[in-house]
Amino acid sequence: MRTARTSLRSRIYSVLRHAILLTGGVVMLFPFIVMVSTSLKPPSEIFSPTFTLLPQEWYAIENFREAFTRVPLARFILNGLLVGATIFLFQALFALPCAYALAKLRFAGRQMTFVLVILALLIPPQVPAIPLYIGMWQLGILDTYAAIILPSTISVFGIFLMRQFFLQIPDDLIHAARIDGLSEFAIVWRIMLPTAIPALTAFAILxxxxxxxxxxxxxxxxxxxxxxxxxxxxxxxxxAEAGTNYGPLMAGAVAITAPLVIAFLVAQRRFLEGFAMTGLR
Known part of the structure:
Protein backbone atom coordinates (compact mmCIF):
# COMPACT_ATOMS: atom_id res chain seq x y z
CA MET A 1 0.00 0.00 0.00
CA ARG A 2 2.76 2.42 0.97
CA THR A 3 4.69 1.60 -2.22
CA ALA A 4 1.62 2.26 -4.38
CA ARG A 5 0.95 5.52 -2.56
CA THR A 6 4.58 6.61 -3.04
CA SER A 7 4.43 5.69 -6.73
CA LEU A 8 1.19 7.68 -7.20
CA ARG A 9 2.70 10.69 -5.44
CA SER A 10 5.81 10.47 -7.63
CA ARG A 11 3.67 10.40 -10.77
CA ILE A 12 1.66 13.43 -9.61
CA TYR A 13 4.86 15.37 -8.93
CA SER A 14 6.20 14.36 -12.33
CA VAL A 15 3.04 15.53 -14.10
CA LEU A 16 3.05 18.84 -12.21
CA ARG A 17 6.73 19.37 -12.93
CA HIS A 18 6.30 18.77 -16.65
CA ALA A 19 3.18 20.94 -16.72
CA ILE A 20 5.08 23.83 -15.12
CA LEU A 21 7.99 23.40 -17.53
CA LEU A 22 5.65 23.22 -20.51
CA THR A 23 3.80 26.35 -19.39
CA GLY A 24 7.08 28.22 -18.93
CA GLY A 25 8.27 27.10 -22.35
CA VAL A 26 5.08 28.31 -24.02
CA VAL A 27 5.29 31.68 -22.25
CA MET A 28 8.90 32.14 -23.37
CA LEU A 29 8.25 31.03 -26.94
CA PHE A 30 5.00 32.94 -27.44
CA PRO A 31 6.65 36.27 -28.53
CA PHE A 32 8.71 34.39 -31.12
CA ILE A 33 5.61 32.54 -32.34
CA VAL A 34 3.81 35.88 -32.77
CA MET A 35 6.87 37.28 -34.56
CA VAL A 36 6.91 34.43 -37.08
CA SER A 37 3.13 34.59 -37.48
CA THR A 38 3.23 38.33 -38.18
CA SER A 39 5.99 37.89 -40.76
CA LEU A 40 3.66 35.64 -42.77
CA LYS A 41 0.61 37.95 -42.83
CA PRO A 42 -0.50 40.82 -45.06
CA PRO A 43 -1.11 44.24 -43.45
CA SER A 44 -4.87 43.75 -43.44
CA GLU A 45 -4.58 40.70 -41.18
CA ILE A 46 -1.86 42.20 -38.98
CA PHE A 47 -4.12 45.10 -38.01
CA SER A 48 -7.26 42.96 -37.87
CA PRO A 49 -9.11 43.14 -34.52
CA THR A 50 -9.20 39.33 -34.36
CA PHE A 51 -5.92 37.46 -33.92
CA THR A 52 -5.22 34.24 -35.82
CA LEU A 53 -2.00 32.30 -35.55
CA LEU A 54 -1.91 31.14 -39.16
CA PRO A 55 -2.55 33.68 -41.94
CA GLN A 56 -5.59 33.35 -44.14
CA GLU A 57 -3.55 34.83 -46.98
CA TRP A 58 0.14 33.90 -47.07
CA TYR A 59 2.26 37.02 -47.50
CA ALA A 60 5.67 35.66 -46.50
CA ILE A 61 7.45 36.14 -49.83
CA GLU A 62 6.38 39.78 -50.08
CA ASN A 63 7.36 40.56 -46.46
CA PHE A 64 10.79 38.93 -46.67
CA ARG A 65 11.49 40.46 -50.08
CA GLU A 66 10.70 43.92 -48.74
CA ALA A 67 12.75 43.28 -45.60
CA PHE A 68 15.87 42.53 -47.65
CA THR A 69 15.33 45.33 -50.18
CA ARG A 70 14.12 48.18 -47.98
CA VAL A 71 17.36 48.13 -45.91
CA PRO A 72 20.65 46.19 -46.43
CA LEU A 73 19.54 43.36 -44.15
CA ALA A 74 21.99 40.89 -45.67
CA ARG A 75 24.81 43.34 -44.87
CA PHE A 76 23.61 43.61 -41.26
CA ILE A 77 23.69 39.79 -40.92
CA LEU A 78 27.14 39.64 -42.52
CA ASN A 79 28.37 42.32 -40.10
CA GLY A 80 27.03 40.30 -37.18
CA LEU A 81 28.80 37.15 -38.38
CA LEU A 82 32.07 39.02 -38.96
CA VAL A 83 32.01 40.82 -35.61
CA GLY A 84 30.90 37.76 -33.62
CA ALA A 85 33.48 35.42 -35.18
CA THR A 86 36.35 37.91 -34.81
CA ILE A 87 35.53 38.67 -31.18
CA PHE A 88 35.34 34.96 -30.32
CA LEU A 89 38.70 34.24 -31.94
CA PHE A 90 40.38 36.96 -29.87
CA GLN A 91 38.54 35.88 -26.72
CA ALA A 92 39.70 32.28 -27.17
CA LEU A 93 43.24 33.48 -27.91
CA PHE A 94 43.40 35.28 -24.56
CA ALA A 95 41.16 33.01 -22.46
CA LEU A 96 42.97 29.71 -23.05
CA PRO A 97 46.46 30.70 -21.78
CA CYS A 98 45.00 32.81 -18.95
CA ALA A 99 42.74 29.97 -17.81
CA TYR A 100 45.62 27.48 -18.04
CA ALA A 101 47.81 29.70 -15.88
CA LEU A 102 45.08 30.10 -13.24
CA ALA A 103 44.26 26.39 -13.21
CA LYS A 104 47.59 24.62 -13.55
CA LEU A 105 50.48 26.97 -12.79
CA ARG A 106 51.68 27.90 -9.31
CA PHE A 107 52.74 31.52 -8.91
CA ALA A 108 52.49 34.30 -6.33
CA GLY A 109 49.17 36.09 -6.46
CA ARG A 110 47.30 33.38 -8.36
CA GLN A 111 44.34 33.31 -5.99
CA MET A 112 44.13 37.10 -5.89
CA THR A 113 44.19 37.19 -9.69
CA PHE A 114 41.32 34.73 -9.82
CA VAL A 115 39.39 36.82 -7.28
CA LEU A 116 39.85 39.84 -9.58
CA VAL A 117 38.49 37.78 -12.47
CA ILE A 118 35.41 36.93 -10.41
CA LEU A 119 34.96 40.58 -9.42
CA ALA A 120 35.25 41.64 -13.06
CA LEU A 121 32.24 39.42 -13.82
CA LEU A 122 30.15 41.69 -11.57
CA ILE A 123 30.91 44.89 -13.51
CA PRO A 124 28.12 45.81 -15.97
CA PRO A 125 29.34 46.63 -19.49
CA GLN A 126 27.81 50.12 -19.19
CA VAL A 127 30.28 51.12 -16.43
CA PRO A 128 33.44 51.40 -18.60
CA ALA A 129 31.51 52.67 -21.65
CA ILE A 130 32.59 56.32 -21.35
CA PRO A 131 36.34 55.63 -20.85
CA LEU A 132 36.24 53.12 -23.71
CA TYR A 133 34.47 55.61 -25.97
CA ILE A 134 37.08 58.27 -25.18
CA GLY A 135 39.83 55.75 -25.92
CA MET A 136 38.25 54.83 -29.27
CA TRP A 137 37.97 58.53 -30.10
CA GLN A 138 41.61 59.19 -29.26
CA LEU A 139 42.66 56.25 -31.42
CA GLY A 140 40.54 57.62 -34.26
CA ILE A 141 38.68 54.37 -34.84
CA LEU A 142 35.11 55.39 -34.08
CA ASP A 143 32.59 54.26 -36.67
CA THR A 144 34.72 51.25 -37.69
CA TYR A 145 34.60 47.50 -37.11
CA ALA A 146 37.57 47.88 -34.74
CA ALA A 147 35.53 50.11 -32.42
CA ILE A 148 32.95 47.32 -32.02
CA ILE A 149 35.47 44.50 -31.67
CA LEU A 150 38.28 45.84 -29.47
CA PRO A 151 36.39 46.30 -26.15
CA SER A 152 35.16 42.68 -26.24
CA THR A 153 38.39 40.91 -27.17
CA ILE A 154 39.02 39.82 -23.56
CA SER A 155 36.21 37.92 -21.84
CA VAL A 156 36.52 37.36 -18.10
CA PHE A 157 33.65 34.88 -18.30
CA GLY A 158 35.59 32.94 -20.93
CA ILE A 159 38.63 32.86 -18.64
CA PHE A 160 36.47 31.67 -15.73
CA LEU A 161 34.70 29.01 -17.82
CA MET A 162 37.88 27.59 -19.32
CA ARG A 163 39.62 27.65 -15.95
CA GLN A 164 36.84 25.53 -14.46
CA PHE A 165 37.25 23.07 -17.32
CA PHE A 166 41.04 22.88 -17.02
CA LEU A 167 40.70 22.01 -13.33
CA GLN A 168 39.14 18.69 -14.43
CA ILE A 169 42.17 17.72 -16.54
CA PRO A 170 44.65 15.45 -14.65
CA ASP A 171 47.97 17.04 -13.76
CA ASP A 172 49.74 13.86 -14.89
CA LEU A 173 48.90 14.73 -18.51
CA ILE A 174 50.64 18.08 -18.14
CA HIS A 175 53.64 16.56 -16.34
CA ALA A 176 54.04 14.03 -19.16
CA ALA A 177 53.95 16.85 -21.74
CA ARG A 178 56.64 18.73 -19.83
CA ILE A 179 58.82 15.61 -19.68
CA ASP A 180 58.48 15.35 -23.47
CA GLY A 181 59.96 18.83 -23.70
CA LEU A 182 56.86 20.91 -24.49
CA SER A 183 56.84 24.53 -23.35
CA GLU A 184 53.90 25.95 -21.42
CA PHE A 185 52.53 27.67 -24.53
CA ALA A 186 52.90 24.45 -26.51
CA ILE A 187 50.96 22.61 -23.80
CA VAL A 188 48.16 25.16 -24.07
CA TRP A 189 47.77 24.90 -27.83
CA ARG A 190 48.71 21.25 -28.44
CA ILE A 191 47.34 19.55 -25.31
CA MET A 192 44.77 21.75 -23.58
CA LEU A 193 43.06 23.16 -26.67
CA PRO A 194 42.04 19.78 -28.20
CA THR A 195 40.72 18.55 -24.85
CA ALA A 196 38.79 21.78 -24.28
CA ILE A 197 36.69 21.62 -27.48
CA PRO A 198 33.37 20.92 -25.62
CA ALA A 199 33.86 23.85 -23.22
CA LEU A 200 35.14 26.05 -26.04
CA THR A 201 32.04 25.21 -28.09
CA ALA A 202 29.76 26.17 -25.21
CA PHE A 203 31.65 29.43 -24.78
CA ALA A 204 31.55 30.07 -28.54
CA ILE A 205 27.75 29.89 -28.56
CA LEU A 206 27.42 32.18 -25.54
CA ALA A 240 12.78 53.50 -42.57
CA GLU A 241 9.37 51.99 -41.98
CA ALA A 242 8.24 54.68 -39.54
CA GLY A 243 7.14 51.87 -37.25
CA THR A 244 3.99 51.00 -39.21
CA ASN A 245 4.82 48.22 -41.68
CA TYR A 246 5.13 45.39 -39.20
CA GLY A 247 5.12 42.53 -41.72
CA PRO A 248 8.56 43.30 -43.22
CA LEU A 249 9.81 44.41 -39.80
CA MET A 250 8.95 41.04 -38.27
CA ALA A 251 10.35 39.28 -41.33
CA GLY A 252 13.64 41.07 -40.71
CA ALA A 253 13.53 40.04 -37.05
CA VAL A 254 12.98 36.41 -38.08
CA ALA A 255 15.93 36.55 -40.48
CA ILE A 256 18.16 37.99 -37.75
CA THR A 257 17.04 35.45 -35.12
CA ALA A 258 17.39 32.41 -37.40
CA PRO A 259 21.24 32.18 -37.30
CA LEU A 260 21.19 31.99 -33.50
CA VAL A 261 18.61 29.20 -33.51
CA ILE A 262 20.52 27.27 -36.18
CA ALA A 263 23.83 27.67 -34.34
CA PHE A 264 22.36 26.39 -31.09
CA LEU A 265 20.62 23.42 -32.72
CA VAL A 266 23.79 22.40 -34.55
CA ALA A 267 25.99 22.61 -31.43
CA GLN A 268 23.39 21.69 -28.81
CA ARG A 269 25.06 18.45 -27.71
CA ARG A 270 28.50 20.06 -27.44
CA PHE A 271 26.96 23.01 -25.60
CA LEU A 272 25.41 20.84 -22.88
CA GLU A 273 28.48 18.62 -22.70
CA GLY A 274 30.74 21.63 -22.26
CA PHE A 275 28.81 22.95 -19.28
CA ALA A 276 28.57 19.48 -17.73
CA MET A 277 32.33 19.01 -17.94
CA THR A 278 33.10 22.43 -16.44
CA GLY A 279 31.08 21.61 -13.32
CA LEU A 280 28.73 24.60 -13.84
CA ARG A 281 25.02 24.24 -13.20
Missing amino acids: SFVWNWNDFFWPLIVIQSEHLATPPLGIVFFDN
Whole structure:
Protein backbone atom coordinates (compact mmCIF):
# COMPACT_ATOMS: atom_id res chain seq x y z
CA MET A 1 0.00 0.00 0.00
CA ARG A 2 2.76 2.42 0.97
CA THR A 3 4.69 1.60 -2.22
CA ALA A 4 1.62 2.26 -4.38
CA ARG A 5 0.95 5.52 -2.56
CA THR A 6 4.58 6.61 -3.04
CA SER A 7 4.43 5.69 -6.73
CA LEU A 8 1.19 7.68 -7.20
CA ARG A 9 2.70 10.69 -5.44
CA SER A 10 5.81 10.47 -7.63
CA ARG A 11 3.67 10.40 -10.77
CA ILE A 12 1.66 13.43 -9.61
CA TYR A 13 4.86 15.37 -8.93
CA SER A 14 6.20 14.36 -12.33
CA VAL A 15 3.04 15.53 -14.10
CA LEU A 16 3.05 18.84 -12.21
CA ARG A 17 6.73 19.37 -12.93
CA HIS A 18 6.30 18.77 -16.65
CA ALA A 19 3.18 20.94 -16.72
CA ILE A 20 5.08 23.83 -15.12
CA LEU A 21 7.99 23.40 -17.53
CA LEU A 22 5.65 23.22 -20.51
CA THR A 23 3.80 26.35 -19.39
CA GLY A 24 7.08 28.22 -18.93
CA GLY A 25 8.27 27.10 -22.35
CA VAL A 26 5.08 28.31 -24.02
CA VAL A 27 5.29 31.68 -22.25
CA MET A 28 8.90 32.14 -23.37
CA LEU A 29 8.25 31.03 -26.94
CA PHE A 30 5.00 32.94 -27.44
CA PRO A 31 6.65 36.27 -28.53
CA PHE A 32 8.71 34.39 -31.12
CA ILE A 33 5.61 32.54 -32.34
CA VAL A 34 3.81 35.88 -32.77
CA MET A 35 6.87 37.28 -34.56
CA VAL A 36 6.91 34.43 -37.08
CA SER A 37 3.13 34.59 -37.48
CA THR A 38 3.23 38.33 -38.18
CA SER A 39 5.99 37.89 -40.76
CA LEU A 40 3.66 35.64 -42.77
CA LYS A 41 0.61 37.95 -42.83
CA PRO A 42 -0.50 40.82 -45.06
CA PRO A 43 -1.11 44.24 -43.45
CA SER A 44 -4.87 43.75 -43.44
CA GLU A 45 -4.58 40.70 -41.18
CA ILE A 46 -1.86 42.20 -38.98
CA PHE A 47 -4.12 45.10 -38.01
CA SER A 48 -7.26 42.96 -37.87
CA PRO A 49 -9.11 43.14 -34.52
CA THR A 50 -9.20 39.33 -34.36
CA PHE A 51 -5.92 37.46 -33.92
CA THR A 52 -5.22 34.24 -35.82
CA LEU A 53 -2.00 32.30 -35.55
CA LEU A 54 -1.91 31.14 -39.16
CA PRO A 55 -2.55 33.68 -41.94
CA GLN A 56 -5.59 33.35 -44.14
CA GLU A 57 -3.55 34.83 -46.98
CA TRP A 58 0.14 33.90 -47.07
CA TYR A 59 2.26 37.02 -47.50
CA ALA A 60 5.67 35.66 -46.50
CA ILE A 61 7.45 36.14 -49.83
CA GLU A 62 6.38 39.78 -50.08
CA ASN A 63 7.36 40.56 -46.46
CA PHE A 64 10.79 38.93 -46.67
CA ARG A 65 11.49 40.46 -50.08
CA GLU A 66 10.70 43.92 -48.74
CA ALA A 67 12.75 43.28 -45.60
CA PHE A 68 15.87 42.53 -47.65
CA THR A 69 15.33 45.33 -50.18
CA ARG A 70 14.12 48.18 -47.98
CA VAL A 71 17.36 48.13 -45.91
CA PRO A 72 20.65 46.19 -46.43
CA LEU A 73 19.54 43.36 -44.15
CA ALA A 74 21.99 40.89 -45.67
CA ARG A 75 24.81 43.34 -44.87
CA PHE A 76 23.61 43.61 -41.26
CA ILE A 77 23.69 39.79 -40.92
CA LEU A 78 27.14 39.64 -42.52
CA ASN A 79 28.37 42.32 -40.10
CA GLY A 80 27.03 40.30 -37.18
CA LEU A 81 28.80 37.15 -38.38
CA LEU A 82 32.07 39.02 -38.96
CA VAL A 83 32.01 40.82 -35.61
CA GLY A 84 30.90 37.76 -33.62
CA ALA A 85 33.48 35.42 -35.18
CA THR A 86 36.35 37.91 -34.81
CA ILE A 87 35.53 38.67 -31.18
CA PHE A 88 35.34 34.96 -30.32
CA LEU A 89 38.70 34.24 -31.94
CA PHE A 90 40.38 36.96 -29.87
CA GLN A 91 38.54 35.88 -26.72
CA ALA A 92 39.70 32.28 -27.17
CA LEU A 93 43.24 33.48 -27.91
CA PHE A 94 43.40 35.28 -24.56
CA ALA A 95 41.16 33.01 -22.46
CA LEU A 96 42.97 29.71 -23.05
CA PRO A 97 46.46 30.70 -21.78
CA CYS A 98 45.00 32.81 -18.95
CA ALA A 99 42.74 29.97 -17.81
CA TYR A 100 45.62 27.48 -18.04
CA ALA A 101 47.81 29.70 -15.88
CA LEU A 102 45.08 30.10 -13.24
CA ALA A 103 44.26 26.39 -13.21
CA LYS A 104 47.59 24.62 -13.55
CA LEU A 105 50.48 26.97 -12.79
CA ARG A 106 51.68 27.90 -9.31
CA PHE A 107 52.74 31.52 -8.91
CA ALA A 108 52.49 34.30 -6.33
CA GLY A 109 49.17 36.09 -6.46
CA ARG A 110 47.30 33.38 -8.36
CA GLN A 111 44.34 33.31 -5.99
CA MET A 112 44.13 37.10 -5.89
CA THR A 113 44.19 37.19 -9.69
CA PHE A 114 41.32 34.73 -9.82
CA VAL A 115 39.39 36.82 -7.28
CA LEU A 116 39.85 39.84 -9.58
CA VAL A 117 38.49 37.78 -12.47
CA ILE A 118 35.41 36.93 -10.41
CA LEU A 119 34.96 40.58 -9.42
CA ALA A 120 35.25 41.64 -13.06
CA LEU A 121 32.24 39.42 -13.82
CA LEU A 122 30.15 41.69 -11.57
CA ILE A 123 30.91 44.89 -13.51
CA PRO A 124 28.12 45.81 -15.97
CA PRO A 125 29.34 46.63 -19.49
CA GLN A 126 27.81 50.12 -19.19
CA VAL A 127 30.28 51.12 -16.43
CA PRO A 128 33.44 51.40 -18.60
CA ALA A 129 31.51 52.67 -21.65
CA ILE A 130 32.59 56.32 -21.35
CA PRO A 131 36.34 55.63 -20.85
CA LEU A 132 36.24 53.12 -23.71
CA TYR A 133 34.47 55.61 -25.97
CA ILE A 134 37.08 58.27 -25.18
CA GLY A 135 39.83 55.75 -25.92
CA MET A 136 38.25 54.83 -29.27
CA TRP A 137 37.97 58.53 -30.10
CA GLN A 138 41.61 59.19 -29.26
CA LEU A 139 42.66 56.25 -31.42
CA GLY A 140 40.54 57.62 -34.26
CA ILE A 141 38.68 54.37 -34.84
CA LEU A 142 35.11 55.39 -34.08
CA ASP A 143 32.59 54.26 -36.67
CA THR A 144 34.72 51.25 -37.69
CA TYR A 145 34.60 47.50 -37.11
CA ALA A 146 37.57 47.88 -34.74
CA ALA A 147 35.53 50.11 -32.42
CA ILE A 148 32.95 47.32 -32.02
CA ILE A 149 35.47 44.50 -31.67
CA LEU A 150 38.28 45.84 -29.47
CA PRO A 151 36.39 46.30 -26.15
CA SER A 152 35.16 42.68 -26.24
CA THR A 153 38.39 40.91 -27.17
CA ILE A 154 39.02 39.82 -23.56
CA SER A 155 36.21 37.92 -21.84
CA VAL A 156 36.52 37.36 -18.10
CA PHE A 157 33.65 34.88 -18.30
CA GLY A 158 35.59 32.94 -20.93
CA ILE A 159 38.63 32.86 -18.64
CA PHE A 160 36.47 31.67 -15.73
CA LEU A 161 34.70 29.01 -17.82
CA MET A 162 37.88 27.59 -19.32
CA ARG A 163 39.62 27.65 -15.95
CA GLN A 164 36.84 25.53 -14.46
CA PHE A 165 37.25 23.07 -17.32
CA PHE A 166 41.04 22.88 -17.02
CA LEU A 167 40.70 22.01 -13.33
CA GLN A 168 39.14 18.69 -14.43
CA ILE A 169 42.17 17.72 -16.54
CA PRO A 170 44.65 15.45 -14.65
CA ASP A 171 47.97 17.04 -13.76
CA ASP A 172 49.74 13.86 -14.89
CA LEU A 173 48.90 14.73 -18.51
CA ILE A 174 50.64 18.08 -18.14
CA HIS A 175 53.64 16.56 -16.34
CA ALA A 176 54.04 14.03 -19.16
CA ALA A 177 53.95 16.85 -21.74
CA ARG A 178 56.64 18.73 -19.83
CA ILE A 179 58.82 15.61 -19.68
CA ASP A 180 58.48 15.35 -23.47
CA GLY A 181 59.96 18.83 -23.70
CA LEU A 182 56.86 20.91 -24.49
CA SER A 183 56.84 24.53 -23.35
CA GLU A 184 53.90 25.95 -21.42
CA PHE A 185 52.53 27.67 -24.53
CA ALA A 186 52.90 24.45 -26.51
CA ILE A 187 50.96 22.61 -23.80
CA VAL A 188 48.16 25.16 -24.07
CA TRP A 189 47.77 24.90 -27.83
CA ARG A 190 48.71 21.25 -28.44
CA ILE A 191 47.34 19.55 -25.31
CA MET A 192 44.77 21.75 -23.58
CA LEU A 193 43.06 23.16 -26.67
CA PRO A 194 42.04 19.78 -28.20
CA THR A 195 40.72 18.55 -24.85
CA ALA A 196 38.79 21.78 -24.28
CA ILE A 197 36.69 21.62 -27.48
CA PRO A 198 33.37 20.92 -25.62
CA ALA A 199 33.86 23.85 -23.22
CA LEU A 200 35.14 26.05 -26.04
CA THR A 201 32.04 25.21 -28.09
CA ALA A 202 29.76 26.17 -25.21
CA PHE A 203 31.65 29.43 -24.78
CA ALA A 204 31.55 30.07 -28.54
CA ILE A 205 27.75 29.89 -28.56
CA LEU A 206 27.42 32.18 -25.54
CA SER A 207 29.94 34.65 -26.96
CA PHE A 208 28.30 34.66 -30.39
CA VAL A 209 24.80 35.14 -28.97
CA TRP A 210 25.94 37.95 -26.67
CA ASN A 211 27.80 39.86 -29.38
CA TRP A 212 25.13 39.20 -32.00
CA ASN A 213 22.47 40.66 -29.71
CA ASP A 214 24.59 43.52 -28.35
CA PHE A 215 22.81 46.79 -29.01
CA PHE A 216 24.28 49.19 -26.46
CA TRP A 217 27.90 49.45 -27.62
CA PRO A 218 27.33 49.47 -31.43
CA LEU A 219 24.70 52.18 -30.93
CA ILE A 220 27.36 54.38 -29.30
CA VAL A 221 30.29 53.88 -31.66
CA ILE A 222 28.58 53.30 -35.03
CA GLN A 223 26.92 55.98 -37.13
CA SER A 224 27.21 54.47 -40.63
CA GLU A 225 24.36 52.22 -41.69
CA HIS A 226 26.63 49.83 -43.63
CA LEU A 227 28.54 48.99 -40.41
CA ALA A 228 25.45 48.21 -38.32
CA THR A 229 25.16 44.88 -36.52
CA PRO A 230 21.79 43.04 -36.62
CA PRO A 231 20.10 44.68 -33.57
CA LEU A 232 21.22 48.14 -34.69
CA GLY A 233 20.10 47.28 -38.21
CA ILE A 234 16.59 46.65 -36.91
CA VAL A 235 16.60 50.23 -35.60
CA PHE A 236 17.50 51.52 -39.06
CA PHE A 237 14.74 49.35 -40.47
CA ASP A 238 12.25 50.69 -37.97
CA ASN A 239 13.16 54.26 -38.88
CA ALA A 240 12.78 53.50 -42.57
CA GLU A 241 9.37 51.99 -41.98
CA ALA A 242 8.24 54.68 -39.54
CA GLY A 243 7.14 51.87 -37.25
CA THR A 244 3.99 51.00 -39.21
CA ASN A 245 4.82 48.22 -41.68
CA TYR A 246 5.13 45.39 -39.20
CA GLY A 247 5.12 42.53 -41.72
CA PRO A 248 8.56 43.30 -43.22
CA LEU A 249 9.81 44.41 -39.80
CA MET A 250 8.95 41.04 -38.27
CA ALA A 251 10.35 39.28 -41.33
CA GLY A 252 13.64 41.07 -40.71
CA ALA A 253 13.53 40.04 -37.05
CA VAL A 254 12.98 36.41 -38.08
CA ALA A 255 15.93 36.55 -40.48
CA ILE A 256 18.16 37.99 -37.75
CA THR A 257 17.04 35.45 -35.12
CA ALA A 258 17.39 32.41 -37.40
CA PRO A 259 21.24 32.18 -37.30
CA LEU A 260 21.19 31.99 -33.50
CA VAL A 261 18.61 29.20 -33.51
CA ILE A 262 20.52 27.27 -36.18
CA ALA A 263 23.83 27.67 -34.34
CA PHE A 264 22.36 26.39 -31.09
CA LEU A 265 20.62 23.42 -32.72
CA VAL A 266 23.79 22.40 -34.55
CA ALA A 267 25.99 22.61 -31.43
CA GLN A 268 23.39 21.69 -28.81
CA ARG A 269 25.06 18.45 -27.71
CA ARG A 270 28.50 20.06 -27.44
CA PHE A 271 26.96 23.01 -25.60
CA LEU A 272 25.41 20.84 -22.88
CA GLU A 273 28.48 18.62 -22.70
CA GLY A 274 30.74 21.63 -22.26
CA PHE A 275 28.81 22.95 -19.28
CA ALA A 276 28.57 19.48 -17.73
CA MET A 277 32.33 19.01 -17.94
CA THR A 278 33.10 22.43 -16.44
CA GLY A 279 31.08 21.61 -13.32
CA LEU A 280 28.73 24.60 -13.84
CA ARG A 281 25.02 24.24 -13.20
